[in-house]
Amino acid sequence: xxxxxxLFEQKKEGVLNVYFTAGHPSLESTVPIIRSLAEHGADxxxxxxxxxDPMADGETIQKSSAVALKNGMGLEVLFGQIAEARxxxxxxxxxxxxxxxxxxxxxxxxxxxxxxxxxxxxIIPDLPMAIYRDDHKELFEKYDVCHSFxxxxxxxxxxxxxxxxxxxxxxxxxxxxxITGKTGDISEEQIAYFERVNxxxxxxxxxxxxxxxxxxxxxxxxxxxxxxxxxxAFIRAVGNEEQTLEENIDQFFNRINA
Amino acid sequence: MKYQVNETGFYxxxxxxxxxEMLHSNIxxxxxxxxxxxxxxxxxxxxxxxxxxxxxxxxxxxxxAKLSKELNxxxxxxxxxLNHTGAHKINNTIGQILLAQRLGKTxxxxxxxxxQHGVATATVCALMGLECVVYMGSTDIKRQAPNxxxxxxxxxxxxxxxxxxQTLKDATNEAIRDWINNPVDTHYxxxxxxxxxxxxxxxxxxxxxxxxxxxxxxxxxxxSENPDYIVACVGGGSNAAGAFYHYLEDxxxxxxxxxxxxxxxxxxESAATSVLGSMGIIHGSRTLLMQTEDGQIVxxxxxxxxxxxxxxxxxxxxxxxxxRAQVFSATDEEAIKAAFHLTREEGIIxxxxxxxxxxxxxxxxxxxxxSMVVCLSGRGDKDLSTYIAHLDGEIxxx
Ligand SMILES: Cc1ncc(COP(=O)(O)O)c(C=O)c1O
Numbered sequence: 321x322x323x324x325x326x327l328f329e330q331k332k333e334g335v336l337n338v339y340f341t342a343g344h345p346s347l348e349s350t351v352p353i354i355r356s357l358a359e360h361g362a363d364x365x366x367x368x369x370x371x372x373d374p375m376a377d378g379e380t381i382q383k384s385s386a387v388a389l390k391n392g393m394g395l396e397v398l399f400g401q402i403a404e405a406r407x408x409x410x411x412x413x414x415x416x417x418x419x420x421x422x423x424x425x426x427x428x429x430x431x432x433x434x435x436x437x438x439x440x441x442x443i444i445p446d447l448p449m450a451i452y453r454d455d456h457k458e459l460f461e462k463y464d465v466c467h468s469f470x471x472x473x474x475x476x477x478x479x480x481x482x483x484x485x486x487x488x489x490x491x492x493x494x495x496x497x498x499i500t501g502k503t504g505d506i507s508e509e510q511i512a513y514f515e516r517v518n519x520x521x522x523x524x525x526x527x528x529x530x531x532x533x534x535x536x537x538x539x540x541x542x543x544x545x546x547x548x549x550x551x552x553a554f555i556r557a558v559g560n561e562e563q564t565l566e567e568n569i570d571q572f573f574n575r576i577n578a
Numbered sequence: 579m580k581y582q583v584n585e586t587g588f589y590x591x592x593x594x595x596x597x598x599e600m601l602h603s604n605i606x607x608x609x610x611x612x613x614x615x616x617x618x619x620x621x622x623x624x625x626x627x628x629x630x631x632x633x634x635x636x637x638x639x640x641x642x643a644k645l646s647k648e649l650n651x652x653x654x655x656x657x658x659x660l661n662h663t664g665a666h667k668i669n670n671t672i673g674q675i676l677l678a679q680r681l682g683k684t685x686x687x688x689x690x691x692x693x694q695h696g697v698a699t700a701t702v703c704a705l706m707g708l709e710c711v712v713y714m715g716s717t718d719i720k721r722q723a724p725n726x727x728x729x730x731x732x733x734x735x736x737x738x739x740x741x742x743x744q745t746l747k748d749a750t751n752e753a754i755r756d757w758i759n760n761p762v763d764t765h766y767x768x769x770x771x772x773x774x775x776x777x778x779x780x781x782x783x784x785x786x787x788x789x790x791x792x793x794x795x796x797x798x799x800x801x802s803e804n805p806d807y808i809v810a811c812v813g814g815g816s817n818a819a820g821a822f823y824h825y826l827e828d829x830x831x832x833x834x835x836x837x838x839x840x841x842x843x844x845x846x847e848s849a850a851t852s853v854l855g856s857m858g859i860i861h862g863s864r865t866l867l868m869q870t871e872d873g874q875i876v877x878x879x880x881x882x883x884x885x886x887x888x889x890x891x892x893x894x895x896x897x898x899x900x901x902r903a904q905v906f907s908a909t910d911e912e913a914i915k916a917a918f919h920l921t922r923e924e925g926i927i928x929x930x931x932x933x934x935x936x937x938x939x940x941x942x943x944x945x946x947x948x949s950m951v952v953c954l955s956g957r958g959d960k961d962l963s964t965y966i967a968h969l970d971g972e973i974x975x976x
Contacts, residue, residue, distance in 0.1 A: 372874040373742070373751055373860070375751060375862075376598040382741055389874065418873075420869070420873040421872065423858060423873060424872060445599065446597055446859065448594070448597075470600070483599075494600060497758065498759045
């Protein structure tokens, strides 16, 4: 069974998904980061496939992606690293990237390879729902790989239902109208949006991401959805060159759990 | 209509709308409303009046006697350089600012390469009293300084794009990110026939006034609406789209695009997308772009900021793949030479972008009884420092 699906069968609250950019801070950090995140109790790990032009990402992820590409990260390297990490961790691993990366690799080849190396789900923010539905959904189902669509405060009720119908694993709730990496508090307006979506009784669990960066925002996400996704805050933590990777990750978890 | 966009936003296999959900609401509104807003009587009246009284249209169609003699054919220049602000870009910004007003938007963002689109956007924002932020790559801020100064004087905020090669592609990324952050009050005035549907069609329609005028001007001057060739430089492709628009379905008129070869197509420092590119997605559109095997977008290079872009509008990708349009390319050096030649022969200093189109006219093979219209997309004031730097060089001695 798909590990994402079974995770959400057992755990309905406080699910923590941590995102990092593969190849940052160094080419070889992928496996150690995955193992450490699993040991520290992350429920899901979202592996960012670095892209030259990440349209929806703020400065932190842009910079980590540029570093990763400079370090030589590419899809073949990454698949190899994920296969290796898979021998050590059992939690769901998902990849996040841009549609052009899949197109150039070949969509079926990509999904097949992902399944082979132990990837459970994908997030491709610029893949339109209609194209997924008409051209790719069967393929993802054939290889038992989940796909999560994004919803935002601007997404209409009709589209939220469509995103839910087409998603598997979870629905990705973008917390605010913004690119990744914001560090403000959660506003009343955001809470109204979380509650509005709560009231819709979607079939999929919901994880809240974008701007989740500390204990307080994480707890808010836990309260208003099934879990939280932390990305930029983790990347900033592992980017600290004064300390070892392990120290950075320890410190990150102390900060969001303390 | 073989070459028009279809209902789902595609030109053949190119185009569409590949955007993150954060942009969906704005793009969806545009898709649903752009045609009906543009068709409104009051919109058309206001648009036409501004093009006439403010921009100075129609732009002249000028028979270039000396160039014609030299090339042994008939060369007409469509003088978009004479528009207010100095390029074709303002045809589109006038249209889009009227659209933005009707959508209730109060804040305008734009990307710019050469700065011509930035100036044209800052101009219409000053005219309509709207806040304006223009994203521009740091490399371009340096090489197009006069336009940066003009934008500031017009009251726009110029924000440097610091990622990638710090050129047009990166400025476009920043503008898209700004729009994600400001989905309610902001309209993004994109500057070329690129981006997600409906932008390529929207911009082409606003620029189509170029070929609309060409038809009656040619008829007046030659007795026939049709030239044998239409030639235009292509960055994203908006001046070319405008110059081609009303001739797209008439295959007797041959369409010629000129790309920037940079230091040369095979040097690794080029922006010749049709040769170096393959199908992929850039800025929300499926089109030809320069990319690696892994789908990473390659940093382009051209001396001309407006052509220094790794993609091409989906309409042009379709015209090229279906062999409706023919593509040539010109290097930096050839473009500069052509700029000096046009200046010394006809007394017109063209923009560096435009100069690329003039560099290949002798390769087209137009016959003595044939005619061509070259879209003179912009004037060269912004490029004077580049031109002056070459004044003493030997490449001028032609
Ligand atoms: C004078 C001029 N011509 C051409 C271009 C290229 O753009 P497009 O291909 O959209 O016409 C620019 C862009 O900055 C320009 O300023």
